[in-house]
Amino acid sequence: MSYKNDFPMFARFKKEKKPLVYLDSASTAQMPQCVIDAVREFEETTRANVHRGIYELSERATECYEGARERVRKFVNARRAREIVFTRNTTESINLVAYSLTKTFFKKGDHILISRGEHHSNFLPWQMIAKEKGIILDILELNKEGEIAIEAVKKALHPKTRLAAFSHISHVLGTINPIEKIRKTLRKRNILFLVDAAQSAGHIPIDVQKIGCDFLAFSGHKMGAPMGIGVLYGREEIVHTMEPFLRGGGMIRKVDITNTEWDELPYKFEAGTPNVSGAIGLEAAINYITSIGFKEIRAIDEKLTKRAFAQLKKIPGIHIFGPEDPRTRGGVISFTIEGIHPVRSSIHFQQDSSHRGRLRRITSNWVHPHDLATILDREGIAIRAGHHCAMPLMKYLGVPAVSRISFWVYNSVSDIEVLGRGIEKALRILA
Numbered sequence: 275m276s277y278k279n280d281f282p283m284f285a286r287f288k289k290e291k292k293p294l295v296y297l298d299s300a301s302t303a304q305m306p307q308c309v310i311d312a313v314r315e316f317e318e319t320t321r322a323n324v325h326r327g328i329y330e331l332s333e334r335a336t337e338c339y340e341g342a343r344e345r346v347r348k349f350v351n352a353r354r355a356r357e358i359v360f361t362r363n364t365t366e367s368i369n370l371v372a373y374s375l376t377k378t379f380f381k382k383g384d385h386i387l388i389s390r391g392e393h394h395s396n397f398l399p400w401q402m403i404a405k406e407k408g409i410i411l412d413i414l415e416l417n418k419e420g421e422i423a424i425e426a427v428k429k430a431l432h433p434k435t436r437l438a439a440f441s442h443i444s445h446v447l448g449t450i451n452p453i454e455k456i457r458k459t460l461r462k463r464n465i466l467f468l469v470d471a472a473q474s475a476g477h478i479p480i481d482v483q484k485i486g487c488d489f490l491a492f493s494g495h496k497m498g499a500p501m502g503i504g505v506l507y508g509r510e511e512i513v514h515t516m517e518p519f520l521r522g523g524g525m526i527r528k529v530d531i532t533n534t535e536w537d538e539l540p541y542k543f544e545a546g547t548p549n550v551s552g553a554i555g556l557e558a559a560i561n562y563i564t565s566i567g568f569k570e571i572r573a574i575d576e577k578l579t580k581r582a583f584a585q586l587k588k589i590p591g592i593h594i595f596g597p598e599d600p601r602t603r604g605g606v607i608s609f610t611i612e613g614i615h616p617v618r619s620s621i622h623f624q625q626d627s628s629h630r631g632r633l634r635r636i637t638s639n640w641v642h643p644h645d646l647a648t649i650l651d652r653e654g655i656a657i658r659a660g661h662h663c664a665m666p667l668m669k670y671l672g673v674p675a676v677s678r679i680s681f682w683v684y685n686s687v688s689d690i691e692v693l694g695r696g697i698e699k700a701l702r703i704l705a
């Protein structure tokens with residue numbers, strides 16, 4: 275079954291009369307009509323500020339907003355709706371946790387563990403508080419498949435490790451990390467666990483109780499919802515002790531000249547007017563995803579991953595990162611092409627002897643991912659090229675940039691075939 279017709283973008287956008295082949299859903303997924311309709315319906319019939327007015331419209335808007343929170347609660351199987359905080363995106367959710375824990379939880383000399391594969395959003399907030407507070411940021415190296423191995427986690431833990439933060443699915447390597455096993459290891463030592471679910475939320479089921487994580491972050495725009503709405507799940511026992519991240523309207527119980535009492539959860543973390551229509555859109559996106567079912571979404575990711583590997587492997591000089599078995603990865607594939615054609619843009623990677631990664635020196639006959647993406651764009655094929663906000667990982671892989679394709683429910687085998695032909699054409703041009 276094809277879901278392409280659910281997404282108006284594919285009927286509306288043409289690149290010089292060529293249909294759009296959108297292979298960048300790991301960055302932002304397209305939005306189905308039902309989400310667009312839900313947002314529009316809210317704006318046309320229910321728009322008002324929430325939790326503030328005592329008039330009917332505001333009460334209806336509040337009901338919709340809180341209804342969306344309840345829908346998210348059910349989606350991630352949180353115990354209580356107050357454990358769901360609406361944010362702008364994954365980045366804000368992780369910054370919130372890092373900032374708030376710094377105020378009350380971390381002490382100088384504590385350790386935080388993350389992996390080399392993290393997106394900068396799950397890297398920089400920890401790096402910043404480490405510098406500011408005298409915390410030690412430990413970096414776990416990935417195994418040769420690009421995964422976080424349990425044994426490596428055990429080895430990397432320090433008696434003073436207080437928190438570990440890992441992605442659920444790698445946005446570069448596609449690997450699905452064993453987060454439930456990681457949680458078991460961490461629990462024995464009472465270590466807080468944050469899961470970056472930016473790449474998993476629209477692709478595999480999430481159950482925060484089963485994972486047993488303390489925090490989980492994701493973005494609506496990667497799962498068919500509007501941009502600017504994100505979620506932080508925070509286990510109540512932890513978040514109720516945390517300081518607010520932003521301060522202002524909508525998050526207080528009482529303010530006088532010298533003192534303020536914060537509102538209850540989750541409102542103390544939602545200062546200012548929230549993105550209400552975004553939350554309504556997220557609810558609609560969750561309903562859309564649920565109507566398809568994760569079994570089907572997973573089957574699409576696996577089928578396309580298998581097909582893409584078969585197609586890409588035909589290209590001489592290609593190097594595909596991460597494991598090949600589609601059952602062990604999400605719908606994200608990164609690759610480089612080297613050694614077949616003289617290229618226009620040659621980038622030389624300076625080998626850094628200070629770390630132990632699998633560095634490979636890039637030769638001058640390397641197809642720069644930006645060149646490839648630019649030529650593919652002319653064919654109506656949208657792929658992502660660059661360091662993918664994962665510069666420490668790029669260093670480990672020995673490349674300054676990679677090309678990345680990623681799928682969602684609207685993609686088909688024919689998209690992969692068009693991509694294959696597009697790459698062949700690009701390589702002819704670059705030669």
Ligand SMILES: Cc1ncc(COP(=O)(O)O)c(C=O)c1O
Nearest residue numbers: 363364365393395441445472493
């Ligand atoms: C694994 C991962 N974490 C965090 C982010 C940041 O997401 P956002 O830009 O929506 O905050 C991304 C975005 O690509 C991601 O892939």
